[in-house]
Amino acid sequence: MPGTTGISRRRMLGTGALTAATGAALAALPAAPAAARTEPAGNASVSADVVVIGAGLSGLTAARDLIAAGRSVIVLEARERPGGRVYGLPLGDGTTSEGGAEFIGPTQDRIAALAQELGVATFTTYNTGKNVYYRNGKRSLYATDGLLGSVPPDWGVIDLQFAMLALGNMAKTVPVGEPWKAAKAEEWDSQTFHTWSRSSSLSSGARFLLDAFISATLSVRSRDVSLLYVLHYIAAAGNESTPGNVDRLINTKNGAQETRFVGGSQEIPVRLAARLGDRVRYNAPVRSVVTGEGGVTVTADGITVAAQRVVVAMSPAIAAKIDFSPALTANRMQLMQRYPMGSVAKFVGVYDTPFWRADGLTGQSVADSGAVDTTFDNSPPDGSRGILMGFINQSNIRALDDASPAAIRKAGLDSFTLLFGEKAANPARTAYQRWDNEVWSGGGPVGIAAPGVLTDFGAALRAPCGPVHWAGTETSGFWTGYMDGAIRSGERVAKEVHAAL
Amino acid sequence: MPGTTGISRRRMLGTGALTAATGAALAALPAAPAAARTEPAGNASVSADVVVIGAGLSGLTAARDLIAAGRSVIVLEARERPGGRVYGLPLGDGTTSEGGAEFIGPTQDRIAALAQELGVATFTTYNTGKNVYYRNGKRSLYATDGLLGSVPPDWGVIDLQFAMLALGNMAKTVPVGEPWKAAKAEEWDSQTFHTWSRSSSLSSGARFLLDAFISATLSVRSRDVSLLYVLHYIAAAGNESTPGNVDRLINTKNGAQETRFVGGSQEIPVRLAARLGDRVRYNAPVRSVVTGEGGVTVTADGITVAAQRVVVAMSPAIAAKIDFSPALTANRMQLMQRYPMGSVAKFVGVYDTPFWRADGLTGQSVADSGAVDTTFDNSPPDGSRGILMGFINQSNIRALDDASPAAIRKAGLDSFTLLFGEKAANPARTAYQRWDNEVWSGGGPVGIAAPGVLTDFGAALRAPCGPVHWAGTETSGFWTGYMDGAIRSGERVAKEVHAAL
Numbered sequence A, B: 001m002p003g004t005t006g007i008s009r010r011r012m013l014g015t016g017a018l019t020a021a022t023g024a025a026l027a028a029l030p031a032a033p034a035a036a037r038t039e040p041a042g043n044a045s046v047s048a049d050v051v052v053i054g055a056g057l058s059g060l061t062a063a064r065d066l067i068a069a070g071r072s073v074i075v076l077e078a079r080e081r082p083g084g085r086v087y088g089l090p091l092g093d094g095t096t097s098e099g100g101a102e103f104i105g106p107t108q109d110r111i112a113a114l115a116q117e118l119g120v121a122t123f124t125t126y127n128t129g130k131n132v133y134y135r136n137g138k139r140s141l142y143a144t145d146g147l148l149g150s151v152p153p154d155w156g157v158i159d160l161q162f163a164m165l166a167l168g169n170m171a172k173t174v175p176v177g178e179p180w181k182a183a184k185a186e187e188w189d190s191q192t193f194h195t196w197s198r199s200s201s202l203s204s205g206a207r208f209l210l211d212a213f214i215s216a217t218l219s220v221r222s223r224d225v226s227l228l229y230v231l232h233y234i235a236a237a238g239n240e241s242t243p244g245n246v247d248r249l250i251n252t253k254n255g256a257q258e259t260r261f262v263g264g265s266q267e268i269p270v271r272l273a274a275r276l277g278d279r280v281r282y283n284a285p286v287r288s289v290v291t292g293e294g295g296v297t298v299t300a301d302g303i304t305v306a307a308q309r310v311v312v313a314m315s316p317a318i319a320a321k322i323d324f325s326p327a328l329t330a331n332r333m334q335l336m337q338r339y340p341m342g343s344v345a346k347f348v349g350v351y352d353t354p355f356w357r358a359d360g361l362t363g364q365s366v367a368d369s370g371a372v373d374t375t376f377d378n379s380p381p382d383g384s385r386g387i388l389m390g391f392i393n394q395s396n397i398r399a400l401d402d403a404s405p406a407a408i409r410k411a412g413l414d415s416f417t418l419l420f421g422e423k424a425a426n427p428a429r430t431a432y433q434r435w436d437n438e439v440w441s442g443g444g445p446v447g448i449a450a451p452g453v454l455t456d457f458g459a460a461l462r463a464p465c466g467p468v469h470w471a472g473t474e475t476s477g478f479w480t481g482y483m484d485g486a487i488r489s490g491e492r493v494a495k496e497v498h499a500a501l
Helices: A057-068 A109-118 A160-171 A193-199 A204-218 A227-235 A246-250 A267-279 A330-336 A394-398 A405-420 A453-461 A483-500 B057-068 B109-118 B160-171 B193-199 B204-218 B227-235 B246-250 B267-279 B330-336 B394-398 B405-420 B453-461 B483-500
Strands: A004-007 A044-047 A050-053 A073-076 A088-090 A096-098 A122-124 A130-135 A138-142 A259-261 A286-292 A295-300 A303-307 A309-313 A323-325 A344-351 A361-367 A374-377 A386-393 A429-434 A468-471 B004-007 B044-047 B050-053 B073-076 B088-090 B096-098 B122-124 B130-135 B138-142 B259-261 B286-292 B295-300 B303-307 B309-313 B323-325 B344-351 B361-367 B374-377 B386-393 B429-434 B468-471
Touching (some): A057 A109, A057 A309, A096 A344, A109 A267, A204 A246, A227 A246, A295 A309, A309 A483, A344 A394, A374 A405, A394 B330, B050 B057, B057 B109, B057 B267, B057 B309, B073 B303, B096 B344, B109 B483, B160 B246, B193 B227, B204 B227, B204 B246, B204 B386, B227 B453, B344 B405, B405 B429
Parallel strands (some): A050 A309, A130 A361, A309 A468, B309 B468
Antiparallel strands (some): A122 A259, A286 A295, A295 A303, A344 A429, A374 A386, B130 B138
């Protein structure tokens, strides 16, 4: 399969061809303290004030802030690269394209600030023209600010707007980051989103688009999440001065998909990790965290760190793989059994030109059949070549669990052809990134909650267990599930740990 | 706190004072083959045809059958005892009482056969007199075959019978062990049990008892499980010749709580493990399973085993702690994030006599307030002393997450006094077993499924991943969640592995 890059069930993901920039504008971090340097032996034994587990955006941000506050920090990362769910997917020709978290939008202030600090520029997501809507075997075009915003009423989905309005109104009553405190939390957390979306007398078209909203946003099915979780996610789509709303979550223009990063979102964790220097240890999956009289001992492959505090900057489901001693609280242990990751892959076709632009299309689409249910134009800023990206979500990627790279390539290109015509059938190359079988993430984009979980276990997302503190985008109030939320969680946990030391 | 045995966040649980019987009636298993004997060194390296991970009933049964079929087997157990969720709780005076799985009932043929083979006798659960019903601050008595069976209609719950009948009728259409194949699987797996129980115009009394049914059976709340999961559980309460039904699940007489084991249910795994001799290695939590060209390498604390096949005889949530290489299928990995354990503790009061019997009471009760929501008479067969056992389920045990042993003792005895009067206030001793914070079980009695999980991931409960096979009561068709289901799963997986070798 020439030109196809398929990564299937790989345990480690390379960084591709990355450049760790060190702009002169950046304030230098203090040098890593002597105590935090590796001994020459294969099995290093070091000490630091704080161990951060996970070199994704949350862990790197926490480390940055703790170091700036004068603490010594070691970051232990299971992979051979930083970034976690932020990843530059190698295209097989020395370049990369977005393989994981990608976009930023209005009110995502913390990632905007970090990108600026690191000198990572942004550009606007291509959004000129019409979107493609494929349903019941028929392909239509529509103009909108987002994937679901303004589907024509004559398609029988006039009631979608009412449903979205109802969701927005409910979400306004959900305390950001503490959805279990909503007045109607019990009611909303006792039912699935599917139940809610079927309890109103909605048209089948509106129901399809509500399911598509859940799939595109969370990579799960409507029945997998509680209504309260969805409202919590909507409430989170804002900042301290601007309440969250549905449009900001789903839209491209004025929404969470509005803007992209020059060089790819990976530039942010790569540059941040480079500033932390050898405080970040790669290929060091943490196996155990043992708390004793004198502090905490964190054991990873090849390195053991003695520290006073630990930050677990991982999604709850993956944090469950670590052996904690003494055992965590029951609420935390059981939370980690109850916050599963969505199922998602990104499939990419690389073309000589973004041909859909000439056809008057944005490259965005939503479909009810085929492997890909949502697409975006992921071409580079100058449009010098065309990159079409399709999400393979929930049931669609599960159906490909045992598929060969060739079969996945065919499934992806069949979808692209259905949506964008025969020109899509023969890209120069393809690549994909599966997250659902990637052991250090366990899925993506984010941990989700079935009914009952947020109200009964939600407080355990952030509550420290002795010297063990929790970060990760799942612990964020605003923009949980997004890069911005990851950074917010890192900033929050750094303050928390600094105060506790 | 004299006479109180509280085990909080302990990682290992002792066997108490057990006698491993070796009755002459038992056919001797072949001696452990030389290849399966430990080397003298601290870090042993051995080989066997099959490694079984987990010395609960499923793992021990699988080992027994594979050995009988001529295979060499090593069983690796994380704890210092066999039995898993079957456990004799030390009372502090050299005796034990039931701390985990306890009862057997009609159609549970496989555990009946194993108990007989091992010479473990049974006796009838004390069930003479009336039950206690405590709701809305009022204590009433009622006569019934089970906790919920025949609550008097004048309590406003006449409609409970209709709800139970509807559940039974739906359950009849659910294929045992393959609920995702039910004609209405999609509909029933898109909603929580809570949604279903509120969608009919049921009285508040019936709703309370439906919630109590879920709590007493699964130690979760009605919103935590899908309707399909509950129907699957009902369908499983039978055998090949007798379809499952609700009454057999919930009743004492003619139901799953009808019979107990002399000496405690622990006698079964303890005797079975004794027959396996030094094939069972304790204090050996498995950390990794690596599949290579020549077979599988299973690494546990203190021992590494080379084998051809592996049986993981653990609940899905706990199996997720093992590092598998190459990674498992995405469906399996994500299933293990989506099959959380219930939250349960057993609280026991030991009295000079079973005083409630003299009061005309069975010792069984159901309550809407207090820490304990369900009780049983757990006295020994001869009634020489009285042992009252109360379940602390779901939210009630979560509320005690940080409670001291003294606070848990008080909460348990307050409940007992509410239900059985002042005589219950001063037992000779108390003890309790929490499962929700016990790291090698992670909860109990069984893994449960939120909406969507069985239909989308259920097949991964049993589907082997290369040389890795799956057992445990969660994988059973009949009597999933019970000891009988665990044994059935061990018998099934032994056949599966034997055929594959």
